Amino acid sequence: MKNPKILLISHNFYPELTGIGKYNGEMIEWLSKNHYDCTVITTFPYYPHWRVQKPYNNRWYKKEVINYKNSDNPVTVYRCPSYIPEKPTGKRRMVQDMSFWFFKSWVIFKLMLSSKKFDLIITVAPPFHLAYLGLMVKNYSGGKLLYHIQDLQIEAAQDLGMLSSKKLLDKLYDIEYNILSKADYISSISEGMIDKIKAKVDKEVLFFPNWADTSFFFPVLQRDTLKTNWGYQPEDVIFLYSGAIGEKQGLENIIYAADLLRHDQLIKFIICGSGPYRDKLIKLAEEKGLNNINFVPVQDKEKFNEFLNLGDFHLVLQKANAGDLVMPSKLTTILAVGGASIVTCSPGTSLHNVVSKHDLGYIIEPESYQLLADGILMAKNDKAVADVKRENARKYALEFLDIDNVMSTFMGRVSKEPVPVVQVI
Incomplete structure (x- = not known):
């Protein structure tokens, strides 16, 4: 039996130590060790410093192969260039997202033209619109799209005053709904966020919490x-x-x-x-x-x-x-x-x-x-x-929060057929 093939598309990945990159890296490591064939399309590590970290600075495109300990499934990582704003204002982050989308699309096209097919395509928000790259792969090559939401990016930008144009916000919400309606699976990290997502689209939203490596992180008495x-x-x-x-x-x-x-x-x-x-x-x-x-x-x-x-x-x-x-x-x-x-x-x-x-x-x-x-x-x-x-x-x-419990439970859930979408009026 062939190992299931997974494609992750995200801004953030190993070796970033905090935030989304940390969880993406640990997720792919777990999947690799549990007999999944994983491919990652990402950029160079920059978070939380907001500048590309050594030894990755001054790079263009780069292909890596990561061999995890106790895993027989090497992970192929494609790193793409991206604009990284030194001072990430709302507008500059939008430019960053679009530049990343543009540079990633070349790798996406290359994968689509190859013979490799993926059973599950995972895109992680933010940025919310990155899911369109996953939809491109899904529509061309098949597979299911999992749209995982770590932050509700549009609402956060609106409430923090980073975006104020009603016309722009309405357009962004329309784009987000289009993504939600087309994703095979939607997941998020808390019950509160799940409720907010369900208010946008009448569709099952899976609980996929962030975890902790309880064997690596533990109390020290001294x-x-x-x-x-x-x-x-x-x-x-x-x-x-x-x-x-x-x-x-x-x-x-x-x-x-x-x-x-x-x-x-x-x-x-x-x-x-x-x-x-x-x-x-x-x-x-x-x-x-x-x-x-x-x-x-x-x-x-x-x-x-x-x-x-x-x-x-x-x-x-x-x-x-x-x-x-x-x-x-x-x-x-x-x-x-x-x-x-x-x-x-x-x-x-x-x-x-x-x-x-x-x-x-x-x-x-x-x-x-x-x-x-x-x-x-x-x-x-x-x-x-x-x-x-x-x-x-x-x-x-x-x-x-044990990673084995969280990941095994969630991967069992996404093996089920997705729920049809019904728009919320």
């Missing part, structure tokens, strides 16, 4: 030793943010909260990551003369488990208008290491429901640095309760 290795005192209480540094998180509130709490000599902040707003945050911290906050670059995967265990508490911040348009991917790894989280989210969102139902952290109203500072102070003085939340986090990760 936190005091980790603190010493990083230049902190064992009694310091570290509040850690690790992830993309962009507009939708509202990370400036960490700086304002650190300013309010500067009198507490034990409270320390670490912001780890890269992104278009990192320099602005550093400048803001310098203007306030803060010495209780450190900025560190993205950590290598080999060191990342220890680094996450360095934090006594983890900051998971979102603006109120982000709602269920995005689901912070960083949370899964935090839960895997048994991290207690301080989460800013609104009632009724998937993030709020999960954290409150399973007692995974402290929930704070979004966009209030005073409430964030109050929550940080409460968590610091709440050791017994915090330990319970850490135990709950690890338990939740093992039960619901």
